[in-house]
Amino acid sequence: MTTQRGGSELTDPMTVEEFKATTNAIVANIEQVIEGKTATVRLALAVLLAEGHLLIEDVPGVGKTKLAKALARSIDCSVRRIQFTPDLLPSDVTGVSVYNQETREFEFKPGAVFANLVVGDEINRASPKTQSALLECMEEHQVTVDGETYTMDMPFMVIATQNPIEMEGTYPLPEAQRDRFTARIAMGYPDAAAEYAMLDGYHSHDPLEDLTAVVDGATVRRLIGTVRSVHVAETVKRYAVELVTATREAPELRLGASPRSTLQLLRTAKAVAALDGRDYVVPDDLQTLAVPVLAHRVIPTADAQLARRTTDAILSELVHRLPVPHDRRSPYDTRPATPPNSFYDRRG
C-alpha cells in the first residue's frame, strides 16, 4: 500500500494528438452511460487529470453516482464506493489497525479511501467527524493511523455527491472541506432527446455493466504528466491571480476564494487546455472554470443573498468585468489607470 506515488510515467508526457485521442476515448466511453452531458463529463475528467477532487451537487436521480461510477469504470484502476450515513465512522473511511494474533502485531486494515477513485455518495449525510477524516487524504494524499502514515496511490480522486434539496438530517460541508474540492459541478437534467434515448438504452439492462476500462492507471499517470507540462504564459498566471483577487475584493462576496483555489484553478485550466488539444492555457480556460472551481468556495454577503444573487451569477459577472491579460493596454480602453477622486470630496 505504500507505493511510490507517480513513477516514471509522470516524466513521459504524450504528444497533443495522443493525449486528445486517449481522453476522447475516455469521454466517449463515459458518454455511453451519461448522455448529452459532454461538458460535465469533460470537466470531471479534467479534475481527475488536474489531480483534484470533484463535488457533484444536484437533485436526486440525475446521474451523479452514475457519472462517478462510469468514470471509475473507464479507467482500469481500483474503485471504492462509500455510502455516507450518519453512523459512518472515520475508521470506516481511513482504515483501522487490528491486532493480528498470529503475528502478534497490529495490522493496518486500509479503509475505503485506499483506492484510485473514491466515490463518496451523499457526503453531507455523514457526521462532521467522518467528513473530516477525508480531509487529510484529499489534500495530502496520505492517511495517518496510529502514528503510521500511509501514502495513497496515484491517481487518487475523490468524487463526492451531495443533494442540495432535503437538507434535514444532513451536515453541510464545512468551508475547509469545501475548499478541498477542486470543482463543484451540477449535473442538470438531460434534455428531452437525451432522456428519450436513455429510455431505450436502459430498457433491458444497465449499460454501466457493459462499460469496460479504456485506459489503465499507468496511462492516466502519463496523462497527468502531460497536463503538468502544459505551458502557462505569465500574463495568464497574472490573470488567474487577478481573478481570484477580484473575488476577495468584490463587494457582494463576504468570503473570497483562497490561494489554494488559485493553484487548483490554474491546474484545472491546464487540464482543460490539454483536453482541448492545446499545449498552452488561454484565459478562456480560466473563464469557463471560474464558476465550477470558485463558486463553491465563496460566500455571498447577506445583501447579495437577500437580492437572490447566486454565487454563480456573481462570479460570471466578475469574469465579464475583468479585462483579459495583455502585454499592451488597448488604445480603446478608457478606464483610468487609477480611480479618480470625487470632485466634491476633494474640495470639501
Add this chain to the structure above:
Amino acid sequence: MNSRRHLGLVAAGTTLLASAPISLIFEGYTWLFHALLMVGLVAGAALATRSLRGRTWAQLAAMLAALLLGLTWLFGDGTAALGLIPTPDTIERFGALLSLSGEEIRSSYVPVPDLDGLLFISAMGIGAVAVLVDLCAVSLRRPALAGLPMLAIYSVPVAVYVDSVSPLPFIIGAVGFLWLLVSDNVDRVRRFGRRFTGEGRGVDVWEPSPLSATGRRLATVGVVAAVLLPLAVPAMGVGFFGQFGTGEGLGQNGKGGKGATRVDLFAELSGRLRSSQVQDMVKVSTTDSRPFYLRFGVADEIGDKGFSSRQPAGQPVNDNMPMPVGLDTSNVVTLRNTARVEVTQQFAMPLIPVFGAPVSMRKLGSAWSYDPNMQIVYSQRENSAGRAYEFDYLRPDFTPDQLRTAQPLQASDPVQRQFSRVPQVQLVQDLVQRLTKDKATPYDKVRGLYDYFSSKNEFRYDQLAPSGTSGDAIVDFLEGKQGFCEQYAAALAWMVRTAGMPARVAFGFALGNRFHEGVYTLTNKNLHAWTEVYFAGFGWVPFDATPAAFVMGSVNPAWAPNVDAPDLTPGSRPSIAPGGSGGPDPSAGPTRRNVDEGEELGNGPIAATAIPTWVWWSLGGALVLLLVLAAPALRRSMLRRRRGLRTAAGSHPPLPEGATDAAAPELTVTGDLDAARRRAHLAWDELIDTMIDFRVAVDPAETPRATVERLIRTRLSGATEAARLLGIAEERARYAPAPLAADRLGGAVRSVRAALAADADRGVRLTALLMPPSVLLRWRNAVYSATAAASARSAAFGERLVRITRPLRIRRPKLLR
C-alpha cells in the same frame, strides 16, 4: 413660473446689451430710448401672457402686438387712432419710413444724425430681436439660438464701417449673451434641486460643477480659434490690432494762413485721410454723367524732400478763362459741363476744388485766380471754407489710340524741361528701364509703368504706410509695395519723369460713395492724389495708380483702366472702355502688357494667366479644409499600410474558405518567435480597428477567441475561417510558447474586412472609409487621457501649494468669552 419670469427679464436685458453696437451708427442716443421702450414693451407683453399661462403662440402674438403698438406710438405721426391704435394709414406711413430708411442708408455716412427712417428701422429691428430672443430663450428654452438674432445687430456696424470699429460695444453684447446662457443653465440645474457634495455640504448655485472642465476646455478652444482665425484670413490685418500704435499723422489744421498757396498738400492729404473723424467737406453736383475727380492742387516740383507745389500764377477767374496748357481740342472730344460746388467749413484752403479744365467761373469773388498751367483756382487772400460757386469745365475724353499718336516732346520744350526733371535713383531707373524696354510710344511707356502698380505685382493699399515722396521714400515704397494714394501718385510721377516724360501729382477728391439726387457729398476720407502725365497735343492726362478697390468712388477712364479688374470681354464694359482696352483684346495694350511683364519679371505663366489672389486663398482654404477632413481617413490608411506591409510580407492571397485547421502544427513557427508574435499582434490590432470601424463593439474583458466567436455569431456571414485564424494567431502570440506562422494573416484581415463591408449598410461603409471611428476614438481617448493627466497634475500642484502655505496662514485669534 418664477424662473421663467426671471429668464424673460434676463432675455430683455440681453437684447439691450446686444444692441450696444448700434451706438456706433448713431450720433445721438435717441435710438437708445426707442430701444428701451420697445424691449420693455415686448418683455412686458411676454411676462403678462406667461402669467396668464398663454401658449407659445399667444406669447408670440402678444409680443408682436406690443411691438406694433410701440412703433405706432413712436412713429405713427398722427395717423394712429387714439395715438396708439394703428390704422391703415399707419401701415402706409411705416412703409414710407422703410423706403425712406433705405434711401438714408444709401446716402448717409456713419455716424448718422437722428434720421426718422433709420430710427424707425433700428427700433423695429431691436424690437424684433427682443421678440426672437425671448422666444428662443424663454419659450423654447434654447438660449444659444438667441445668439443668432443678436448676431444680426452685431453685423450692422461691421458692415457699415470699412475700417476698424471700437470693440467695446461688441464686448458688452457678448457679455449680455453669456449672461443669458449662464442664467438659463443655472435655472436648469436648479430644477434638479439643490446640489450637495459627497459630504453633504451645500453647493452654491454659482459654484462650477465638476462638468465645467469640459466647458472650460470648449471655451478655451473657441476663444483661441476666434482670435487666430481672423489673423489667418487675408485683408483683415488692419483692424482691431492694427489700431494700436498709430499716430494721427500731420496737420488737422487746414487753415489757409501763411504763404497762401504754399500748403504742404501731402501732409494735408495724409493727415486728413488718417483722421478718425469723418467730416463732410464738399458737396458737388454736375451735369456730367461720368465726371473725373474733383481737383484742387498740384505738386509738380521735385526737391530733396520729394514733390512740392509751386507758387501758382494766373489771371483772376472770369467767364472766359484760358484753355488748359497743351490741350488741342481738335485732337480730342471735349465735353463741356456745368458743375455746382458747396464747400463746408471743414475744407479751408487757399484753393478751391474744380473739375478738369474750368473755362468759366461764377459766383466766386475777384480774390480768386486761375492758373491754366496747373489748372487750379487759388487765392492769396481768402480760403475756400463756406464757398459756393458754379463753373463750366471741359472734360476731354481721351482714347488710348489717340494718346498713342502723341509724339515725344522736344528736349527744348519748356514743359519737358520743367516737368521731367527728377533726381536719378538707380533702382527706379532700372525698374523704369525694364518696364518700358520695348514700348514705342510715350503713351505705351506710361501704360507700362502704370500697369506695374497691380495686385499681381503684390502692390497693396495701406493707409498707415509712412508718408514721404523723396527718392528714398519712393524706393521704400517700390520695395515694400504698400502705401496709399500719395505714394502711388508720387511713385508713378517719379517713374514717368525718370522715363523722360513730364509728370506731376494732382490732389483732389475721389467721388466717394454718397451720391444722392445728383449731389456728391465728399468727406476727408475721399481726399485723393493721382498722377498727371503731359502728352503733346493732349495736355495733362490723369492716371490714377492707386488700387481702385481702396478708393471710394474711383474712376478708371479708358486710357487708364483698372489694372486689378478681372479680365472681362470688351463688350461687357462698354461705358468705361469704349476703346476696348480694358479687356484682353488681342491688339490692345493690356494683353501685350501682361505677356511682356510675365517675361520680364520672370513670373512666368502665373503673371500671364492673372488669377486673382482670392482664388488662391480660397483654393488653399479648401485644400486645408479637405486635409483636415481627410486626416482620419489618411491616418487610418497609413496605419493599415504600415501594418499590412509587415503582416503580409508580400502579396498573399486572401484565405480561402475552409482552409486547414488554423492550429495545425505546420503553421507554428520555430524561427524568430518575437517577430511572428509582433506580426500576429499587428494583424489583431488591425482586426480590432476594423471591427470598430464597422461599429462592432469591442470588450476588453473578452479573449481573442471569444471576440472572434462573437464577431462570427453576430456580424460575419463569410470569412469565418479567416477570422478564426486571426483569433488563434493572436491567442497563440499572447499565451502560447510558439506563435503561429504569420504568412496568411494579412490576407485574412483583408477578407474579414471585405466580409464586414459586404454585410454592412452603405452609411456604415462610408463612415468606415471616410471617417474611421477607430481613429477618431483613438484621438479622443488620447485627448482625454492627456487632459486627465494635466488636471491630475494641476490638482496635485494645488494640494502641494495648500500644504506649503498652510503654516503661513494667519489664524484668527480666539476671542475670550
